[in-house]
Amino acid sequence: MHNRCMIDPRLITLRVFARCGTVGATAELTGYSPSAVSAQLRELQRVLGMQLLTKDGRGVRLTATGRFLVEGSDTLISEWESLRAAAMEAGDQVQSRFGLGGFSTAAAQLLAPLAASLRSTHPLLQVQVLEANPARCFDLLVAERIDLAVIVAMQSDSYGEDDPRFEQTVLLDDPLDVILPASHPLASRKTVTLEELATEPWITEAAGSTYHSLFTAAFTAVGVTPRIAHEAVEWETQIAFVGAGLGVGLLPRLAPLHNAENVVRLHIAGKGKPARRIVAAVRRGSITSPLIQESLGILQVSAARILNDRPKDDL
């Protein structure tokens, strides 16, 4: 399972460790056991003749040398990805495994068709799809568990757009809609503005979650401070809360309302049209790989189809 890389897997492990800081978390991300991670890092130090880790309290911490090595390895990894991509391209070769990662609705609406398409066109390609939140998707890319991730762009998160480890491609902007109880005075409207809903009790996710930052960003853009009344983790829960009349919420258009009772979805009008940007991310250098290129193409088509299927987007 762990033989897909040309760079020493122990260095990959070190990179994951540099990201998450503890041996246990590294083990979880890489799929090894904690003992294995510990042994790998010890071996790596022995082979390289470098001290990469120091005890720090009850954990371990990277030394300056370790940090240096990890940072420097960014270019090494992308160099390899580049080379592999070019070689695949030059010789129209087929790779055997392909890992995809994505988050909930993105995974459902974009990744599933992609995986199906790849399966049919490349019968002997082992496609694996992992559902994971955006932050974890980046970690999984670093850990080489997946090769492509479809995620919601996070502006203020730890992985910037210019991270030397990744390359990102915008797929589509998924507008946020308002969901109201059917009994709400504004429920019969076609559109609403956030200002009109400024005093409503809002339902959102817990602070620190992926969508919470989107939520606050939407309101700060129009200069309104919403009152957060309830918190939900799943869309379904949030919809149920709204249906029960507990408050109102924001729901990405890609998230299906199914046939929820007592809930209506309204597009947002006005200058601040909040949206979540959905992007595809790959390891830097791998973007020219034929499989990646094909996948991105399929994703773009899916994204375009999604936008076309919803002609009211330009409201």
Place this chain on the structure above:
Amino acid sequence: MHNRCMIDPRLITLRVFARCGTVGATAELTGYSPSAVSAQLRELQRVLGMQLLTKDGRGVRLTATGRFLVEGSDTLISEWESLRAAAMEAGDQVQSRFGLGGFSTAAAQLLAPLAASLRSTHPLLQVQVLEANPARCFDLLVAERIDLAVIVAMQSDSYGEDDPRFEQTVLLDDPLDVILPASHPLASRKTVTLEELATEPWITEAAGSTYHSLFTAAFTAVGVTPRIAHEAVEWETQIAFVGAGLGVGLLPRLAPLHNAENVVRLHIAGKGKPARRIVAAVRRGSITSPLIQESLGILQVSAARILNDRPKDDL
């Protein structure tokens, strides 16, 4: 023994194969058995999902993809060497193994003191010295069997000065002297010119050898075509031939005459003062490594000392 590299060792094996063309030779150079090389290359193709080799007669041959990958891997390797060197430098770490390679007189006069010096200053460093001819030294560098080679620069050979895999540093120019039988009419002279010896029967190495090209280069420089009477492989043999009055020869100043009877060594005068250039070669990127730097320093000192010990050099 073979765990010193951060790049997949199978890729290194492929690179060596690209150099020598047969599985057997690759096995000999890398230190594996032929079966192991075969299995490694098969595995590499499986893991990468690329066809790198094709059957060609009774052997195998690189495909276009294979060649592409090998060429592209040059920068990858040097990138890694660079990174490792920088990390070692940044954290004044010590590496555990260090392989040196060199050829006969160079090995004796430059490598041995270097190895001794490194041994004393780095007690727990495993220094290994391999005697090998220049071409093989380059192969051993590619195969990662050695880290530094002291060789005689070859102008027209397969490894040019600008090979992307190596970096070379000039250590010294070792002048070629003439050795004559003591009974020779010119034996009492202080110096001679090649023109004066144009009609002599010459003793040299077999065509195609390292020094044969030096030999011919020396004469073409002064526009003389020597008559090659005898061939010898070892310096000792050549000296014995000269001592027996069979002819005259060229001998690098670094090659000791010991106390050979009936043989005198004369410096060459005139415009064409032939010399063999002795250089140190390392894998590209590794030259900033502390150990390499220290070694090069020691070598330079040795080279300077050698030149000073022979004050007649500027004749």
Place this chain on the structure above:
DNA sequence: ATATCCATGCACAATAGGTGCATGATTGAT
């Protein structure tokens, strides 16, 4: 003081990866 969390060492198990020999295919020489 006690509970908890984290890394690590150890016994054991799996497996990747090695060698040596036999085999088959191809080329060149007698």
Place this chain on the structure above:
DNA sequence: ATCAATCATGCACCTATTGTGCATGGATAT
């Protein structure tokens, strides 16, 4: 045309790397 030489590869076997699971020990927070 036969035979020898050369080369790659498959197979049986073995080794040693590298994994897991559990127990241990140090460090912190309650």
